[in-house]
Amino acid sequence: MESDTVLRPLPRSMDATSTEKALAKRPRIGETIIEGLLFLAGVVSILTTIGIVWVLASQALLFFTTEEVSIIKFFTGTEWIPALGQFGIWSLVTATLMISAIAMLVALPAGLATAIYLSEYASPRTRGTLKPILEVLAGIPTVVYGYFALTFMTPLLRQIFGVDNVQVFNTASAGMVVGILIIPMVTSLSEDALHSVPNSLRQAAYGLGATKLETAIRVVVPAALSGITAAFVVAISRAIGETMIVAIAAGAGPKFTFNPFESAETMTGHIVRISGGDLSYDSIDYNSIFAIGLLLFLITLVLNVISRFIVGRFREEYE
Amino acid sequence: MSEKIERDPENYPTGAAQQSQIAKRHRTGSLGRTLFLLATASAVIVLTVLLLTIINQSFGLTAVQSEVPEEVLVQRYNDEQKQSAPDLDSLPKPALVAILQEQISRGLGRRLERDQRFFEDQLVFEDPVLWQEVCASAEPSAGCTLPARSQENVVALVQERVVVPTVVESWFLFDSIFNREEIILEAAEKYPDAELVFRSWMTGEFVASPQSSTPELAGVRTALLGTLWVIAITMIVAFPLGVGAAIYLEEYADQEKWYNRVIQTNINNLAGVPSIIYGMLGLAIFVRALESITSGAAFGVVDAGKTANGRTVLAAGLTLALLILPIIIISSQESIRAVPSSLRKASLGLGATRWQTIWNHVLPNALPGILTGTILSMSRAIGETAPLVVIGASTFITVDPSGPFSKFTVLPIQIFQWTTRPQSVFRNIAAAAIIVLLILLVLLNATAVYMRNRSAKKQGQLS
Numbered sequence: 001m002e003s004d005t006v007l008r009p010l011p012r013s014m015d016a017t018s019t020e021k022a023l024a025k026r027p028r029i030g031e032t033i034i035e036g037l038l039f040l041a042g043v044v045s046i047l048t049t050i051g052i053v054w055v056l057a058s059q060a061l062l063f064f065t066t067e068e069v070s071i072i073k074f075f076t077g078t079e080w081i082p083a084l085g086q087f088g089i090w091s092l093v094t095a096t097l098m099i100s101a102i103a104m105l106v107a108l109p110a111g112l113a114t115a116i117y118l119s120e121y122a123s124p125r126t127r128g129t130l131k132p133i134l135e136v137l138a139g140i141p142t143v144v145y146g147y148f149a150l151t152f153m154t155p156l157l158r159q160i161f162g163v164d165n166v167q168v169f170n171t172a173s174a175g176m177v178v179g180i181l182i183i184p185m186v187t188s189l190s191e192d193a194l195h196s197v198p199n200s201l202r203q204a205a206y207g208l209g210a211t212k213l214e215t216a217i218r219v220v221v222p223a224a225l226s227g228i229t230a231a232f233v234v235a236i237s238r239a240i241g242e243t244m245i246v247a248i249a250a251g252a253g254p255k256f257t258f259n260p261f262e263s264a265e266t267m268t269g270h271i272v273r274i275s276g277g278d279l280s281y282d283s284i285d286y287n288s289i290f291a292i293g294l295l296l297f298l299i300t301l302v303l304n305v306i307s308r309f310i311v312g313r314f315r316e317e318y319e
Numbered sequence: 320m321s322e323k324i325e326r327d328p329e330n331y332p333t334g335a336a337q338q339s340q341i342a343k344r345h346r347t348g349s350l351g352r353t354l355f356l357l358a359t360a361s362a363v364i365v366l367t368v369l370l371l372t373i374i375n376q377s378f379g380l381t382a383v384q385s386e387v388p389e390e391v392l393v394q395r396y397n398d399e400q401k402q403s404a405p406d407l408d409s410l411p412k413p414a415l416v417a418i419l420q421e422q423i424s425r426g427l428g429r430r431l432e433r434d435q436r437f438f439e440d441q442l443v444f445e446d447p448v449l450w451q452e453v454c455a456s457a458e459p460s461a462g463c464t465l466p467a468r469s470q471e472n473v474v475a476l477v478q479e480r481v482v483v484p485t486v487v488e489s490w491f492l493f494d495s496i497f498n499r500e501e502i503i504l505e506a507a508e509k510y511p512d513a514e515l516v517f518r519s520w521m522t523g524e525f526v527a528s529p530q531s532s533t534p535e536l537a538g539v540r541t542a543l544l545g546t547l548w549v550i551a552i553t554m555i556v557a558f559p560l561g562v563g564a565a566i567y568l569e570e571y572a573d574q575e576k577w578y579n580r581v582i583q584t585n586i587n588n589l590a591g592v593p594s595i596i597y598g599m600l601g602l603a604i605f606v607r608a609l610e611s612i613t614s615g616a617a618f619g620v621v622d623a624g625k626t627a628n629g630r631t632v633l634a635a636g637l638t639l640a641l642l643i644l645p646i647i648i649i650s651s652q653e654s655i656r657a658v659p660s661s662l663r664k665a666s667l668g669l670g671a672t673r674w675q676t677i678w679n680h681v682l683p684n685a686l687p688g689i690l691t692g693t694i695l696s697m698s699r700a701i702g703e704t705a706p707l708v709v710i711g712a713s714t715f716i717t718v719d720p721s722g723p724f725s726k727f728t729v730l731p732i733q734i735f736q737w738t739t740r741p742q743s744v745f746r747n748i749a750a751a752a753i754i755v756l757l758i759l760l761v762l763l764n765a766t767a768v769y770m771r772n773r774s775a776k777k778q779g780q781l782s
Contacts, residue, residue, distance in 0.1 A: 028672060030674070031672055031673060031674050034674050035567070035571050035673075035674075037563065038563045038564070038566050038567035038571060039567050039571070040563075041559070041560045041561075041563030041564040041567060042563075042564040042567045042568060042572070042582045043582070044560055044564065044644065045564065045582060045585055045586050045589055045644060045645065045648070046581070046582060046585055048589060048600070048641050048644070049585050049588070049589060051600050051604055052592065052596060052597075052599075052600050055599065055600055055603040055604065056596070056599065059603065109358070110358050110361055110362075113354060113355045113357075113358030113359070114355070114358050114359045114361075114362060116355050117352075117355035117356055117358065117359045118359065120355075121352060121355060121356070122359075130359060130362070130363075133362060133363055133366060134362055136366060136764075137362060137365065137366055139695075139698060139699075139702075139760065139764060140369070140702070140757070140760075141701070141702025141703070141704065141731055141756065141760070142702065142704065142705075143702070143704045143731040143734050143735050143738075144369070144373075144702075144734070144753050144756070144757070145369075146735070146738065147373070147734065147738050147749060147750070147753060148369050148372055148373075150738060151372055151376060151746060151750075152368065152369075152372045180365055183362060183365075184362070187362075211344050211345060211347070211348035212348055212352070213347060213348040213351035213352065214344070214348070216351075217351070234591065237591060238591075238593075240593070241592075241593025241594070241595065241596075242593075243593070243594065243595045243704075243705035244704045244705055244731075244735065247705075247708075247735070248735065248738055248739060268593065268595050268705070271595055271598075271599070271709065272595065272705055272708050272709065275598070275599075275602065275708065275709045275710075275711065276708050276709075276711075279711070281607060289599065290599060290603075293595070293596055293599045296593060296595070296596065297592065297593075297596050300591060300592065300593055301588065301591075301592070303591075304588060304591040305588070308587070
């Protein structure tokens with residue numbers, strides 16, 4: 001149709017400029033509709049965010065306006081016993097923080113060291129073999145890691161530290177496996193940061209007589225520090241939000257403890273356990289998981305924003 | 320100390336001191352290198368240990384105790400018929416039916432016969448008159464029309480109803496290989512009646528059987544089909560939406576406009592939201608608020624007693640679709656961005672409209688990348704457990720899911736359920752289910768890698 005219009009000889013009354021004008025002005029309804037539809041597809045993500053915030057906030061509001069609950073006790077209490085009307089978030093938060101801390105103790109050194117090796121030492125061929133292995137590790141479902149924690153890590157810890165000292169469900173085992181889970185993430189993000197450090201910096205260091213290690217530790221890592229820090233922050237957020245490993249290996253039942261060999265329940269583990277049962281709508285249990293979810297959402301959101309801020313604010317410009 | 324010396328040129332070491340300092344620095348250097356290499360190797364070690372743990376649990380010796388041992392039945396048949404059949408499988412059908420007649424109650428026999436007859440021409444448990452009535456009634460039993468049971472089918476029935484093998488204890492694969500003697504002694508002492516058999520928990524039968532509360536008979540068919548159904552819904556929803564949004568952001572959106580920047584930032588933030596939060600969104604919106612749609616009530620397709628109040632395949636698929644949407648959008652954006660702008664300019668210069676350019680030139684070039692990203696996000700969705708537990712996937716389902724409005728369970732949830740059972744036999748079948756899940760994921764990822772390599776080659780030819 002369109003080509004017809006274009007190829008038809010120009011009417012005598014029309015000169016070239018007016019034809020151009022006519023073509024430019026012609027409304028293309030199909031094009032507009034398509035653009036509109038594509039825009040709507042983009043809007044779905046906004047709706048998702050609005051949905052998340054609205055759902056979490058409205059249900060959490062219902063929870064906080066219940067008689068048994070006081071918002072002050074929620075943020076200061078250390079006992080979470082719904083049956084007794086005690087909702088102190090700290091017993092869940094401490095378990096979450098403890099598992100995240102253990103996870104980071106495993107993932108940070110291992111992840112950063114792997115990233116340095118891959119970026120600074122490994123030959124292209126070694127990289128070509130190792131990177132897919134890391135990708136495989138990253139692609140294994142978390143429920144499999146949970147199984148691994150319960151059937152391998154826990155028995156191992158119990159063998160090392162004694163069956164009497166380590167409970168069957170414990171935060172140490174869960175935390176270490178969460179650490180293993182996020183190693184590929186720390187590695188891949190840190191490696192990107194290391195990789196973007198310009199080669200001239202390395203060559204300058206070599207030229208001054210620095211060894212490879214000195215170059216890596218004193219020149220490349222500091223130059224990539226913002227990217228590496230951002231990777232760590234994202235990894236912490238991932239560890240906090242991790243669910244299945246802790247649901248399987250850390251135990252059921254909130255407990256305010258700092259002993260990594262005891263069982264404890266994280267925020268995510270509690271949500272999964274409560275919602276896995278037969279949950280009746282508008283019960284205080286149902287509303288309470290949304291309050292926990294809101295806190296979890298805010299924590300991870302803040303961490304992600306901080307991470308992006310670090311990248312944007314402290315990026316070293318070399319070129 | 321050494322820092323100070325290095326920085327002060329006046330005190331810089333010379334001669335032997337310098338040599339020894341350089342040697343020391345090089346030693347530190349190689350030590351560092353070794354440490355980094357060890358850290359990297361640990362990833363490989365962890366992966367190996369993980370896989371070995373799963374394999375270790377999926378195979379191994381088991382002590383099996385039967386209510387009526389198979390040999391006793393075979394022996395009796397051989398004595399009576401002067402035969403030498405080696406095992407139950409080689410017995411003829413009439414002999415097997417005779418065993419059933421002798422060992423199971425008449426009521427159970429009737430039920431089995433109504434499900435499917437034993438012989439075409441004769442009834443074993445059922446009264447012929449009653450049979451006629453049942454078959455002539457408004458709701459005839461399945462047995463009235465189905466062909467008779469095969470010999471294998473009857474063998475399975477004898478196994479299930481008469482022999483009833485129960486695994487009383489199972490051992491790990493490596494123990495079974497290296498400590499075989501000890502296990503034999505231990506089993507003989509603890510379970511004198513039991514038989515020690517090497518068992519692979521991951522079998523074809525395991526994949527094909529529906530779920531069951533007895534671990535020896537349980538399988539993953541319902542969970543596997545549930546996974547396939549949910550993923551189908553997820554991809555139908557997420558793929559067009561994700562690619563659409565990516566096209567909008569890359570090809571149409573004016574980054575100066577505030578709303579486009581909001582969309583982009585928002586997508587990046589959504590990618591970092593923990594998956595369990597999506598589960599809560601799904602629970603409140605798809606399961607609860609939109610119950611009439613997700614349960615199928617709005618379309619009048621509800622099977623009484625079959626629905627799960629919105630806890631259906633559809634609700635799960637939509638939840639996972641929202642979860643992987645940011646991943647699909649981000650990876651598709653990258654592929655679209657990688658298409659050289661000269662292609663766009665050439666097409667626009669020839670008078671094509673914007674959409675014609677995108678559809679005929681940008682998308683075909685970006686497609687391999689888009690598909691690779693989509694497949695990777697699909698494997699993420701297949702492995703997701705937490706959101707589906709939160710929206711309330713049923714945990715015990717023996718009927719195959721039959722459509723978007725069915726109750727369902729998925730493989731990861733099945734694994735989660737079995738892992739959390741205290742009996743060790745459930746750990747064995749959980750490991751077997753993990754193998755099924757991993758095989759599924761490996762197949763998907765192999766496809767993605769294959770496509771990536773092929774498109775890389777193709778682009779190599781172009782340039």
